[in-house]
Amino acid sequence: MAVRITGYGPSVYTWIARLALTWRGVPFDYTEADPFADPPPEMLLALHPFGRVPVLQHDGFILYETRAILHYIARAFPGPPLIPDDPQAAARMEQIIGITDAYAYWPLVRQVYSQAVFAPAHGREPDPAIIAQGLAAATRVLSALEPLADRDGPNLLGADPTLADLHLTPILDYFAQAAEGANALAACPNLHRFLAHWHAQPVFRQTRPLLLPG
Ligand SMILES: N[C@@H](CCC(=O)N[C@@H](CS)C(=O)NCC(=O)O)C(=O)O
Known part of the structure; x- marks a missing residue:
């Protein structure tokens, strides 16, 4: 099947x-x-x-x-490993996925993106108080993730992509679609470079959801 x-x-x-x-x-x-x-x-x-x-x-x-x-x-499914063998790299990957789910998704996507990007695209008035709450919570999320992103490679953990890259990229991209999110990310050079790297991947453009007016 x-x-x-x-x-x-x-x-x-x-x-x-x-x-x-x-x-x-x-x-x-x-x-x-x-x-x-x-x-x-x-x-x-x-x-x-x-x-x-x-x-x-x-x-x-x-x-x-x-x-x-x-x-x-x-x-x-066969392909290059997406889970590192090295115990510390594998643990770091899980940590980033955990941070993404527990602390990043709600403020970056459900507060900032939903209100600043999705709501106006669907003819709804954004709620500035929710955007402000999301941005405040995002500050801590970005400052936790920034030092975890490797300075020597295009992906979070270095040269090779891992599940952490696939998990975090869409969440950061949604956040960056809001002007306020893009500004916050511009102040985080590692995360900014990481997202720019994924923006250039054909698979990123191929799969990115269209923001259809509803
Ligand atoms: N922990 C779930 C979260 C999935 C999730 O929250 N998906 C959202 C859409 S992005 C959803 O279905 N939300 C419906 C709701 O909140 O009622 C996972 O990792 O798959």
Whole structure:
């Protein structure tokens, strides 16, 4: 059976899964399901008890949680290793993914991007208080990530891409689509260089969600 992703067009986590599969060269089918619908679609709840996206299916194997999906893609399909052998590099990779999920996603994407970029594109008035809250929280996130990004390589951990790059790039890109986010990132030379490197990858442009007016 082909790989299938059930996701939602604007979802940054869906983008992370699509980016990883495309980077690996794995063809996949795609089913759209809006997790923000109230109630979420039954078919999504049947795959994901929390009604979120993305979900990966492969040969009857059903997997949700983007971090787990990326580990599966790295191990189930051939290609250059995306998980370092070196214990410290592997731990660093997990740390960056953990920071991204626990501390970065909400302020960078759900507060700054959603309000400053997504809301106006969909004819809604942004809430400046939420943007300010997101920017305040983002300061700590960026200053935690900045020293973890290697100065000697284009990727976070050096020359070779890892799952941390695939996980963080879409989140940083959404943040940088807001002028306030781009300004904050410009003050972080390592993260800024890292994002510029990924912006230049064809797979990035190929998978980046279009900001469709809704
Ligand atoms: N921990 C989940 C988070 C996924 C997630 O929050 N996805 C968002 C879209 S980017 C979603 O489905 N949100 C629906 C909601 O918050 O109700 C993962 O790593 O996959």
